[in-house]
Amino acid sequence: MWAACGSPPKSIAPSGPPIWEELAQARPVGESSGSSAHGRAAYEAHCAACHGIRGDGGGPAAQFLATPPRDFTRGVFRFRTTVGEGMPQDEDLFRSVTAGFSAYGMPSFAYLPAGERWALVDYVKTFYPKWDAFGVGETLAIGAEPPRLPGWEERGRRLYETKFDCKKCHGLTGHGDGPSAKDLKDEHGRRIRPRDYSLGPVFRKSGWRPRDTVRVMATGLPGTPMTGYFEQLNDPNDLTEFWEAAWYVERLDQSTRR
Ligand code: HEC
Ligand code: HEC
Structure with missing residues (x-):
């Protein structure tokens, strides 16, 4: 399967589940993530069946999924590297698109070129017009894993x-x-x-x-x-x-x- 779409990033090789933190790739430098027309076309091709053309989670496949697709118009995201109020980082959305939630219905989109995934991230953000006004939340720094002390x-x-x-x-x-x-x-x-x-x-x-x-x-x-x-x-x-x-x-x- 991978042969058909080039070699996958190591972290999403089929040998095991991905390392979440490693999924985010730097946004390609000097390359904007594409016009919003590009993001929109990619979204309508790959995401709208579940998340809906308007991003409200009401796509035609949604009713058949046990786990509802996210309603992007609410601006509520679960998986993030920020704490407290504020929006997730773009990288967090990129991770979700890259890894997917396969056990819950959403496939991994790692097969799409990274630039297209970034365009998707930007397009998803447009469903929540207050995104920029709220700003990105405070970044969480976890640091290195400490030694396991007795007890x-x-x-x-x-x-x-x-x-x-x-x-x-x-x-x-x-x-x-x-x-x-x-x-x-x-x-x-x-x-x-x-x-x-x-x-x-x-x-x-x-x-x-x-x-x-x-x-x-x-x-x-x-x-x-x-x-x-x-x-x-x-x-x-x-x-x-x-x-x-x-x-x-x-x-x-x-x-x-x-
Ligand atoms: C087959 C259905 C399906 C498709 C297609 C799909 N999704 Fe999802 N998506 C889901 C479901 C279900 C969830 C909820 C996952 C959960 O929390 O259990 C979800 C959640 C998400 C989230 C929320 C992550 C968070 O932090 O809360 C994002 C972002 C997302 N999808 C983006 C996309 C994008 C972009 C595409 C297209 C490239 C896409 N999805 C295609 C079903 C789908
Ligand atoms: C009030 C209920 C509640 C409490 C208390 C709670 N959780 Fe959860 N937790 C949930 C629910 C609901 C989910 C599933 C969210 C989902 O499927 O998106 C969850 C999911 C998780 C996950 C999975 C995250 C992932 O990425 O799949 C972990 C890990 C977790 N909880 C750890 C903890 C730990 C550790 C504590 C105590 C510090 C805790 N939870 C306390 C309700 C709770």
Whole structure:
């Protein structure tokens, strides 16, 4: 399959799920991402079937998908490297287009040339006219993974079960079956399930490594009931608590995978 479309970037080779952070490529220098006519044509060819010609998530395929395609007119994006208010970075949208959410219906568009993916990113932004007025949110700096100090398992468990109370949604064993799981709704009032970690990497939407779990804890997932946990850190400049909880999640994933 790859032979037909040139060699794929290493990170999306079919041998394993992509490394989320590595998916963003620098915007080609000196090359604008193309006219908006280019972005529009690409969008109508590749995206409108699900996201709708008007970007409202109402494309003809939408009704058949268990996971609704994003409504771009609301300007709510889930997977990002920014915290708090403000819009995601262009690179974040680029990652979503590149990786797709295959387990949920949206294929990877890595087969499109990078320039076309950038044109798509720019076109998607036009569905939310307030984008520039809101501006891009504050960039999250995760830094290097710290060493695992003795006792992290126990501290990670306590963070997951008690301090952050991840278990109320994701469940004690990480199967997505906590006491609140049944009642969760997305931004449209539709049911949404907390992730069952045992489903493994393919069912993660924005990476599966501890690093990705740290990012999700920091940013929260806008449009879902999962908020960010920054305010709950002992020290906002020290993400060790996030890492310890994330390592614990990784352990649950491995110990509970069916
Ligand atoms: C077959 C249906 C389908 C097609 C085609 C499709 N998408 Fe999606 N898209 C989805 C679904 C479903 C989601 C919701 C994923 C989720 O959160 O589970 C989504 C989510 C997204 C998101 C949201 C990411 C976030 O951070 O919230 C972006 C951006 C996106 N799609 C862009 C595109 C672009 C650009 C195209 C065309 C190149 C495209 N999609 C084509 C179904 C589709
Ligand atoms: C109020 C319920 C709730 C709580 C509390 C909660 N989550 Fe979530 N979480 C969700 C939902 C719902 C999703 C699924 C979002 C989606 O499918 O787009 C999710 C998804 C995730 C994902 C998957 C992200 C991806 O890219 O696929 C991770 C990792 C995660 N949560 C970790 C945590 C951790 C760690 C905690 C505790 C610090 C936590 N969650 C607390 C509801 C919650």
